Amino acid sequence: MSARGLELRRGAGPWAPLLAVVVVGSAIVASVNRQFLTPSNAYVVIASASLLCIIGLAQVMVLSVGEFSLAIGGIGALSGVAMGYLLVERGAPLLAAVFVAMLVGTIAGLANGLLITRSGVDGFVITLASGGAFTGLALGITETQPYNGLPEAFTVFGTGRIGFVPYLAFATIGLSAAAAAFFRWHRVGRLLLAVGGSREAAALSGLSPARAVVAAHTLSGLLAGAAGVMAAAQLHEANASVGAEWVITSFTVAIIGGTSLSGGVVSIGGLIIAGLILALIKDALVMLSVNPLWVALTQGALILAAVFFGRSNRRRRPQRRVARRSAISEQAVS
């Protein structure tokens, strides 16, 4: 099965050349700093990658239908804050608080999806504004003071490990596997990819692009909520500003992983590899005592290089995707 719109990417994505660089680079770093190849460093890298992968996965969800979500950071922040509020101010049981946090994320995503399809305003603008609103809400609730004093069990989840594999990694692997299965076998997952592949064709085939967009954003919100919970677990605190850099990170991981910007093609396996690569690079820069300010610059350069070299796998799309999307939402609404 490889109908154009139903593709899970086969073969290497843009991360392939990057992987080669990373392997070589790791050897160099290892020779410079002994700490690099230790289990405790491996733990750091994998823990970091776990969070990066979930953030990227949230973006993959909307990329699959050809949408962008700039609200992932805001939803993550809000979910984390909601959980923190329940745990610290209301003494709620841990599982209930986590559940509510994920629910908050899901509802936020659903709101985005509905707003986009009903109003006809481009997803880019809607999620830009809603992301700001979610972040603002989180800031208002916390009054810019993060929630500390999260329960013991939670911090154990956040920092506990088996050998050098953090518990968090299992959550990531579980969610990623579910996502891969979702896109491969589940009816809705295949709907998302079909719509992402070609909205016109999907609509003409009787599928509902509007429903796909709503589903994509809802799932993205769910994952962003999960990311918020995970971030709070890692940091031992629920912080409203946690999502600030998630936007570019989510795109970097997703795209280096091989998910197409124009929709219809996702790569979960590539996503995981990309997450690991990015975490490794960040870690290597720290190990080499490189100025942390270089991280932002390298991320930007990386995404460009990765997308450029991975271009052969992508379809060319006309620049003005905005026009197409608005036209279809119009259709979907009427």
Next chain:
Amino acid sequence: MHSKARGRFRRVYARSNAAGLVLLVLITWSVYAAAGTGFLSSFNLFTLSQMAAGTAVIGMAQLAVVVTGRMNLAVGAIGVGVVMLTGWLLGPAGVPPLVAIPMGLAAGGAAGALMAWLELKTGLNSFIVTLAMASVYSGLTLILTKGESVSVLPSSVTSLGSRGLGPYVSVLIVPALVVAGALWFLYQRTSLGWKILAVGGNETAARLGGVRVGRMVMVSFAISGVLCGIAAVMEMSRVAAALPSLGTSWLMASFIVPVLGGTPLKGGSVSVGGALLAAIFVESITSGLVSLSVPTYWQSFAVALVLLVAVVADEARRRRQRGAVRVEVAELVEAKESHVSARA
């Protein structure tokens, strides 16, 4: 018949969009003024005019790119790059303002043009190119400045920020209006501007019609970069310092201003006046919240929420408008047809 309908469409569309914005601004101002907490004081309105002028230029920087159907996610990054460069030139390097500022603006223009060049050479989406380059530019700026700000600037520059045309209006609206006037002239009266709009309207048709699309995109991005620079210098003069934190909040404003102002993201048409009004509206919301002593941590939420509602409501209005105009045109066509058939 045809041109009459088109003329009527344009007038109705433009008039109602601008009228809607004026109404929004008036309502906002009335609400805040009624609260009696000093919204209409000279201090508050002066600050409002400063902020609105800056936001207007930021919005126009994005507008310059949006009219071609692309987007510039690096507005804030170019802004901070220009402000730190100009600040360094004016401060530690002791370069006179008349030299330093044009240099900074030129750097901004070059930064914009570079992104356009990358996009054209690689064929990548402007979203990705500008997203990535935003990281590159801001990262580079942070590295070169080591995160330090420049707070010692020549008084000729800093006094501009505090000077006013009277007690209610800052002198900074002058550069904003000049930029707006220049852009209006560009898009409405020059063939270059017309070609740029053509690229946004239908790129393939424009190319087939002989428009050098690549060149138009580069010009647009260069203009955008220069405008980012202007906004950066304006803010530098306003706060009397070159801060590396500049630009972090620019992205949302840069898109909301054109969108609310009536410049569609898919490109092809433009409303500079609308952008000005939208900037006033956006800053009025914040300014009013400040006058109401709303804590800063609730302000961003309130502003984002209002903007979300405004964008959705605006699109709803636009759709109703389109429906009404379609009916109008249909009636005209019907009249013409019946006229023809009556004759035949």
